[in-house]
Amino acid sequence: MIVFGRAGFSLCTLQHNMNRLYDSSRSIPYLMPKPPMDLTETPINSRKVFDGELLHVYQDQARLPDGKVKVREYITHPGAVVIIPLLDNGELVLERQHRYPLHRDFYELPAGKIDPGEDPLLCAQRELLEETGYTAASWRYLATLHPCIGYSDERLIYYFAQELSFQGANLDEGEHLEIFTLTLATALEWVKTGKITDNKSVSGLFWAEKVLREEW
Template identity: 35%
Template sequence: MAFPEKTLQSEVVYDGPIFRIRKDKVTVVGGKTSYRDILEHNGGAVILAVKEDGRILMVRQFRKALEREVLELPAGKIDGDEDPMDTALRELKEETGYQAGSIRHLTTISPSCGYTTELLYIYLCKDLTPGETHFDDTEDLDLYEYTADELVDRIMKGEIQDAKTIVGVLFARTAGEI
């Protein structure tokens, strides 16, 4: 099946500091028209940071959309035309205080390709050096360390539901990285 939808008209209906939303009028199968609401997002970097002892750095923070705290891998949005790897290194330092001696791209995911342009770039960071955190003015999070087995167990029990964390941990485990 190779039927690309053709955009006939596009209108920005919201333009905020983190994302914007546009409404596209498109042609669909059979030549009919339909509308697509698209959330444009610059993307983000996700950090699977592994300490020398094999423990993985995790953060717990309140997520307003879910109205609860979430245990997740450190991550952050890409600023402007920033390289995703630079975003990963910046966010690692900001959220955990650690700096990585080595960094490698593991995979890129589209968290919800039905309505957003957002891509998340997942990186494996090792050779960590501790330092001080540099939270954004609006961030309040706690740092934790877990073994890979503990994280996989929490994922399989449904205790971790954050998609980027599930993909990052299980991808790295399957690839033999953790």
């Protein structure tokens, strides 16, 4: 046993304490408070500071759990769907499009904004047809992600689409895309090398890998 100073602190003691913090056989750390702390932040008032075609920016005053009041700024977003379209030959349908905020082209999975009151699956079917020209006979919901929880309520709903048939694209006004196909292995290599950096697409490609391995 190695001892440090008069306190008699040892590496064994340190390891014992670390083991108490988390037991891999349990899903909850030993020292988590029970019941959990109430971390709710309660809105006091809200002010819309920007009202755009897509994004709406709010500045709220919120009461924190300790009673203090802080300003919270956030963007509301209608949410979007992300589609992972798999052709019968095992290739994925992807898009290349220019993204103005970063002034560069990106390689992405098909995706689109959910219209008010629109069912997410119907939105996914609509967006796949409009952007790529494909319809799919088989649809599978995968998951919902919140990509920017620090400043927006945006949600991304993922679907896996198979049994594709090409019908012809019908892009929205102002939308310019190049559609291409790629193997999953190549797409993942593009992620590794930084050629694909769009977060929704990176997440979707990792999900595609799990689905095809029957791990999801």
